[in-house]
Amino acid sequence: MKKLLLSLLILIGALSSGAQVPSVSNLFILGGELSNSAATSVEDIDEVMPRMAAIGLNTVLVPAYWDLIEPTEGTYDFTLIDRVIDRARENRLKVVFLWFGAWKNSMSCYAPLWFKQDTKKYPRAMTAAGKPLEIASCFSENVFDADCRVFTRLMEHIAQKDRGTGTVIMAQIENEIGMLEDARDHSPLAEKAYDKNIPATLRTALKKDGKAVAAGKATWREAFGNDPYGEECFMAWHYACYVERLAQVARRIYNVPLYVNAAMNSRGRKPGEYPSAGPLAHLATIWKCGAPSIDMLSPDIYDTGFKSWASQYAFKGNPLFIPETRCCENSGARALFTFGEYGAVGFSPFAIDQYDDPSNITNAYALLRQMHNYISNNANKSLSAQRSTLNHWGLLFDQEDKERIIEDGNHVLTCRHNFTLPWDPRATDGTTWPEGGAYILKIAPMEYLIAGQGIVVEFKTKSEKEQEVKRQLGEDGFVEGNTQGGNNNAPAVQTQRFRGKRLGIGYVDQVSIGDDGAMKFLRRDNGDQDHQGRHARIGVGEWKILHVKLYEY
Numbered sequence: 001m002k003k004l005l006l007s008l009l010i011l012i013g014a015l016s017s018g019a020q021v022p023s024v025s026n027l028f029i030l031g032g033e034l035s036n037s038a039a040t041s042v043e044d045i046d047e048v049m050p051r052m053a054a055i056g057l058n059t060v061l062v063p064a065y066w067d068l069i070e071p072t073e074g075t076y077d078f079t080l081i082d083r084v085i086d087r088a089r090e091n092r093l094k095v096v097f098l099w100f101g102a103w104k105n106s107m108s109c110y111a112p113l114w115f116k117q118d119t120k121k122y123p124r125a126m127t128a129a130g131k132p133l134e135i136a137s138c139f140s141e142n143v144f145d146a147d148c149r150v151f152t153r154l155m156e157h158i159a160q161k162d163r164g165t166g167t168v169i170m171a172q173i174e175n176e177i178g179m180l181e182d183a184r185d186h187s188p189l190a191e192k193a194y195d196k197n198i199p200a201t202l203r204t205a206l207k208k209d210g211k212a213v214a215a216g217k218a219t220w221r222e223a224f225g226n227d228p229y230g231e232e233c234f235m236a237w238h239y240a241c242y243v244e245r246l247a248q249v250a251r252r253i254y255n256v257p258l259y260v261n262a263a264m265n266s267r268g269r270k271p272g273e274y275p276s277a278g279p280l281a282h283l284a285t286i287w288k289c290g291a292p293s294i295d296m297l298s299p300d301i302y303d304t305g306f307k308s309w310a311s312q313y314a315f316k317g318n319p320l321f322i323p324e325t326r327c328c329e330n331s332g333a334r335a336l337f338t339f340g341e342y343g344a345v346g347f348s349p350f351a352i353d354q355y356d357d358p359s360n361i362t363n364a365y366a367l368l369r370q371m372h373n374y375i376s377n378n379a380n381k382s383l384s385a386q387r388s389t390l391n392h393w394g395l396l397f398d399q400e401d402k403e404r405i406i407e408d409g410n411h412v413l414t415c416r417h418n419f420t421l422p423w424d425p426r427a428t429d430g431t432t433w434p435e436g437g438a439y440i441l442k443i444a445p446m447e448y449l450i451a452g453q454g455i456v457v458e459f460k461t462k463s464e465k466e467q468e469v470k471r472q473l474g475e476d477g478f479v480e481g482n483t484q485g486g487n488n489n490a491p492a493v494q495t496q497r498f499r500g501k502r503l504g505i506g507y508v509d510q511v512s513i514g515d516d517g518a519m520k521f522l523r524r525d526n527g528d529q530d531h532q533g534r535h536a537r538i539g540v541g542e543w544k545i546l547h548v549k550l551y552e553y
Helices: 002-016 042-055 079-090 113-117 141-162 188-194 200-208 220-224 228-253 281-290 306-313 331-342 359-378 383-389 462-466
Strands: 029-033 059-065 094-100 124-126 132-136 168-172 258-263 296-301 392-397 403-408 411-417 436-444 447-453 455-461 503-513 519-525 536-538 544-552
Touching (some): 029 359, 042 079, 079 094, 079 141, 188 220, 200 281, 281 296, 296 306, 306 331, 331 359, 331 392, 331 436, 331 447, 359 436, 359 447, 392 403, 392 411, 411 462, 436 455, 447 536
Parallel strands (some): 029 059, 059 094, 094 168, 168 258, 258 296
Antiparallel strands (some): 124 132, 403 411, 411 455, 436 447, 455 536
16 A cells, blocks of 8 residues: 555656656657666766767666665665666766566576575476576566566656656566577476466457467467467467566556567577567567557567568557667668658667767767657657658668669659669679668658668659669769670660650758758759769768759659
8 A cells, every 4th residue: 555655646746747758659769778787887877878978879778677776685776777867867868777677688687686596486487398497487476576576666766766857768678588498488387377278368369360279279288289389379478468567567657658679589490499479570469468558569680681670560559669789880771761661769779888889870860860850840740640641761771682662652762772883892892781771751742851871862753664774884874885896785775755754853952950940951962973963872971861852854
């Protein structure tokens, strides 16, 4: 009763003080996640926060460590939490706290020692062979009670500390939940649960999703037996239900957006070889049913195929947020793609505090801020509505995936990596192509903004595109000729009469966009810079916003 009263008082205090509790639809996170040990001392926090602001972040993702908050059972220390919030405010940063509670990357490594040592009270998950794992069992009420108790105190403290300021804008519950070594927990408590009936609510949700459980198969064991993918569904349901109970606590105390993150099921691995049963795309129906209070299932992307992984999480009812991704020379291009293609909630490279040269992230975030300024000030709609209704696209190219055709009404945009043009020697000298990325926004019937680097865009009408004759260009920008003499390599020519209209480039201007959303002219790209009106382009390593004005003729 006392805890409930304290929570209500904190909530009432926050509301009466005019706190602006964020919603998912209004989040715009130019983020970076700190490495796991970067916030374990006040000295480290003091050093890292100004650096994050200097990089150009507006939000820092910071672990909240169970073992340091509750080193002795029932005794709490929020020194590090307070320091993070204070230093974030001083540096005009927002904070997303990551609850490293019962699980972090599947393991219970951030549980305090008193919890780890008492395996009778706080039992471990087990393999089918009975091997205990460094993974607390989610089927134990004692495990949940201990985790929930400290998480409740954490959220109450954040609510009291952050009341009226809104520095803390979101929370992650646990970290990369999942079973390793086996697809599911085989501890005695888990075995009892496996012999229980599959919940009716889950059966209904799976049926709606076209994944109905066979009729007559009442229990998990009857339905799935030893099938690892069925066992994964069982674990996903129970992990989701566990998280939902924590999410409900957070909602009652400090109603910020909530998400869970997933380690990907990549490289042909089977459940248990990857963290089985986490909030993965193929388990989204189960997670959404079991944890409806969670706003987002979010992917941690480290493997190749960034676009493919991102697309799996950009589905209806699940705004895209990339809380972790490899921090590298291509991070900036990937951020531009993520916001441009999906109107994402946010993007956050991992261990950004340890990356030697984050300049590509700084440059990309500077462009994204400007695009955000334009959208926020030039459309009489909420940000969430803009994300879904404005015509916008993201580009991301590399040496293998180097072209995309975008159809926008009667306009066809042929977008390519800038190294597809022949006059940059890096295109053909064996250099590994850095990824090119861009955010394209249509701002008027004949106008586009293109923010990015390493891309080239041609504009044609549909009929013009249909009649296009392919010609190979030489390094001088003209059609490649036959250096051996004769006309065997003569370019193809159009033999039928041209029909319809063409799109021309009126101008391509480099611009900047102020806080008020107004465009400021910087310089005009013409002549060699737009290939005499043939395209708009931004070279590799050049971070620009182009304002393109078209006309028909």
